[in-house]
Amino acid sequence: MQHDIPVDQIGPLGLPMAEAVQKCVHCGFCLPACPTYQVHGEEMDSPRGRIFLMKEVLEGNVALDEAEPYVDKCLGCVGCETACPSGVPYGELITAFRATSETKRDRSAIDKTLRRFILETLPYPGRFRMAAKLGGVGRIFRKAMPGRLGDMLDLLPAKLPAAQPLPEVFPAEGERKGRVALLAGCAQQVLAPDINFATLRVLAKNGIETVIPKQQSCCGALAAHTGAADQAKQFAKQNLKAFPTDVDAILTNAAGCGSGMHEYELWLRGEPEQAAAEEFVKRVCDVSVFLAKLGIVAPPELQTKTRLAYHDACHLAHAQKVKSQPRELLASIGNLELVEIPNGDMCCGSAGTYNIEQPETAAELGNQKARAVISTEPDVVATGNIGCMTQIETHLSNVVFGKRIPVLHTMQILDRAYRGEPLA
């Protein structure tokens, strides 16, 4: 698409944004893949519409504050990238756009407070744990809370699992076949510490030693995808320093973090660390990708036949193009029936802080996803992202009566299978 974006005036992110806009041919193949378009049916709430809007803002034809509501509504699921025949790097475009426009934004006082609160808590496990505990108290006053804060509370578990400090090194079982480093994740550590331990045990079982660098920080995805570019850069720089180079891979077990770390080169464009970031990105991969490539020890057959619905986390399936590997791993479990969720390419509405910032759309998508999951009549649901787990669990409980369907991480499923524990 033709554009007049003044690339030079925008800074290092000007060129990648202009290139993304230029690739868009406005064909509309992204429309059916876009969750917000499915909910709202308006051109501004489609990827094609947002690309056009971003272009118009960058060209100075449309005021940023008019365009913001629609740019904000994007979940960043990048389902559109998978659907796009002309190869528009939409995720890069919107991240860059959010980064360049954040400083120019005029947010309301409540907005600013909420946003600062999120950005100052979620990425820091200690602070988040404290906030979540307070949230449990806050639940008593749920009715008195303003809408979005109240919605936030709904997503927090009533009781947090006990904090479990992670070791610095988790040794391989038997002969060591490899050595990796693991990103521990922030919210995940607080909400579901078992995911990391399950991951470590599964890796160990397959002869992999894992180091968990102490100096690592949040991956920065949350900050980057909400436009807090400086914070994202700081996190990225810190992780570049914290992670060792003498490992076979840098693993993530949260889809959002994985896709965030793959963007380090973009975030650090124009910074001295850009080249280092490029090298770093090459070594980052999801734990499922690493294990599938390695080839895993076959887990013992499950005691009871179990129907498992695998949910594609957008930041795995669309952002990292990881679809087959988790399925391969799960399919290696005997007596497990893997079922596909209808319309499985569609986002569940979690998308980082989305269910806090756009609660109505998030809830609608969450309910749609819950209904789709239930239609497959699964005993258990597996996915590769803590955000999706929380969202799906919340909405499943809204939709299903009587039976509780557990939602687990792919690594938790494998871990349980190795340990001979039932999945559901």
Place this chain on the structure above:
Amino acid sequence: MSAEPDSASAQNITAFFAELSRIYSADRILTNNAQLAPYESDGLTCFRARPCGVVLPETQQEVIDTVRLCHRFEMPFIARGSGTSLSGGAVPIENGLVIAMNRMNKILDYDAEQLTAVVEPGVINLKVSQHVAGDRLYYAPDPSSGPVCTIGGNVAFNSGGAHCLKYGMTSNHVLGIKAVLPDGEIVNLGGDSLESVGQDLTGMFIGSEGLFGVALEVTLRLLPKPEKYYTLQAAYDSLEKAGNAVAMVVASGLLPGAMEIMDRLSMDAADAAIGAGYPQDAAAVLIVELEGTTDEVEAEMPLLHSVIEESGAYIVEAAKDDAHRTKIWTGRKSAFSAVGRLSPDFIVQDGVVPRTRLAEALAEIERLSGEYGIRVANVFHAGDGNLHPLVMFDGREEGALHKAEELSGEIIRLCIRLGGSITGEHGVGLEKRMYLGEMYGEDDIEFMHRLQHAVDPQKLANRGKKLPAATAPALLTRGAHPLEKQGVIFRD
């Protein structure tokens, strides 16, 4: 509002929007810049126009009320589906109203035994087939934008697709239409039977590019899904050989469901997009698909193979399974958009030539491409002689668009010269209106203008599309024509 519409004063516009707000809640009337900008263009981005507003109706009555209001205020309007038109057909009228039909997306009735479905115009083409798949039925027209485009848009442009050779276009699969004419009158055209009595008004409405009003409800004909597909890809070292192979298949008495050709450039683009795996060194690939009962298709397969081998194909490969077939077709259907990987801008042409002149047309396009120094990718419905040359340019280069349009014009004229049509399935839209007069005579064009005038004297419905701006070139220089004075002919 920077400028007023041709026929409505600023005062009128205020009153118009006041009336609109009696039909729609505030959130369904879009008027700010950020809301309007994304509606400015369709699948052909070199045309853009800013509407004065966009409304999002959810019921037929709202559409009817809107059209009546537009008529009262002389407000030009366009009904828009998913905006996938490749001829500029869904570009708004400058300062006119856009009626966005996307929320009118219910399947109202489905009768498997009668093989019919009644749908609202905002229903997505592919959704119809998905809805009826459980009964092994499908809706045959399959434009490449099937997962995106709406039935309403298909009706307006008589959309085609890859399988027209055997099953025809949209108009061959629409039995009835309920529509609101531009003056607000509601009409029921056709019905739910395959047969009818009297003039075919349904057929006349289809392909009228929105000039005759807005469809509210469409009755579709469904077909039993072919039991077996046999999809074959044949690679050739020249486009000409692939073109001749099509003629040979036709001469053999076979009636394939589809025959498609892609040239090297479009194969490269589609490969980059979805990893379609086309033969790396082929100059052209021909896709032929047989479909029908298993017995019949299996009997046809050897015949097809012998024809294809005789045609000089150096690789012949059949789809191994459903997944492989899907990949072949996804690649083919992504080809237009995938060309976005090769060039920032392009114009898709849609001319038709007699099948026997296919090779000649391709050679001439190649020559023109060389002469203009502009890359032209070719991907087309070879069985129908429906070419889709993609003329590539970079809109930011001074004069590039103009040059690309010139080349496109030459290609269109070539199709006319060879006895074909300027458009097979994308419609005239904005982009080809000036060529309509070269395909038809002056009298025919004037007749079309009069038909438009009879239905919509104020030219409110999708003004400025399909028909050339003036009825005859002479009118531009000589002032009012006697017929014009009498109100018989008109100009925009």
Place this chain on the structure above:
Amino acid sequence: MTTSSMHRPANIEELQDFVRASQNIRVCGAGTKPSLSSGAIVSTSGMSGILEYEPSEYTFTALAGTPLSEIRDALAENGQLFPFDPPLVEAGATLGGTTASGLSGPGRFRYGGIRDFILGVKMVTGEGRAVFGGGKVVKNAAGFDIPKLVTGSLGRLGVLVELTFKVFPIPETWTTIRADFRGLDTGNLAMIRLAMAQEELQCLDLEPSGRLWLRLGGLSAAVDGRVDRVRKLLQQVDAGVNVEVLSGTDDVHVWDDAREFRWVPENYQLIKLPVSSAQVVTAEQLLTEAGFESARRYSVGGNVLWLAIPESVGSDEVDRLCQQLGRPALALTGSWSDPQRGPRQGQAFAERLLTVFDPDSRFETAATA
């Protein structure tokens, strides 16, 4: 039809002159549908002949007065046919007359009717103007679809002069299956099942007795297998159904007779009623209640009822039936004040278009006389 007052223009210019100088113009072709051509003052029979036919294009262009049989023979020589299977070919029907009456035969079940295969038209309108619409290639989206509009227009919009159609290859072999069900209900049920099935039938007709006629076209190598499958489907509806397979001339005669309406008793008037298979049983009940004699054939998978009634039955009876079924009807033979009966739809649209095609109301069909 052969009265001396009949004008037979030999070319389009003569026709234009005639139209400009005349009023109350009714047009006829060969007059095979007398109720549509009675009182005609101009015939297209002087404008006859195939103008273009390129088999590899799947298209031909012929003058309106060309007998269908002539075109059929030319097509057959090149292994092609009319996919819409026009009726009354042996009776002498012309291409123009068939188009203006909008008639298709039983074979239209497979690929579509005459409206689906018309590509282009040249015609003379009420102002005596020659207008061209559509195109000469198999695919065309330019201009308004005037060719479709004139299909079935009964001469009300103008005189058709030249027509272009799309054609298809003739299947290598034809086979007919006759299935005798116990009664109409079961026969109709079988018809519905078969219409939904993936058997790619060419024809699917039902007689009120419950006798179902099916026709398959395709490669001879596949015939036996296909017939077996159809037989099984028929037996699923009624295990005791009596199935007979006809081929060769037996097959040909079945459909020639259907196409030529040879089943219509002498002195009966023939009426076309578009219906749906859901209405077949109702239609039979209504006809029984109406109490007059009739012969019927439900063709095209129950989408059209060909109804033959004695001349003594009045138009009131037909109007009542139309009203009860909510369907229009077209009388092909007999004497009618208006051969088009029952509800008419889209009048507001039709009237607006008519002001352009025939502003001075020169064309009178029997319908508007």
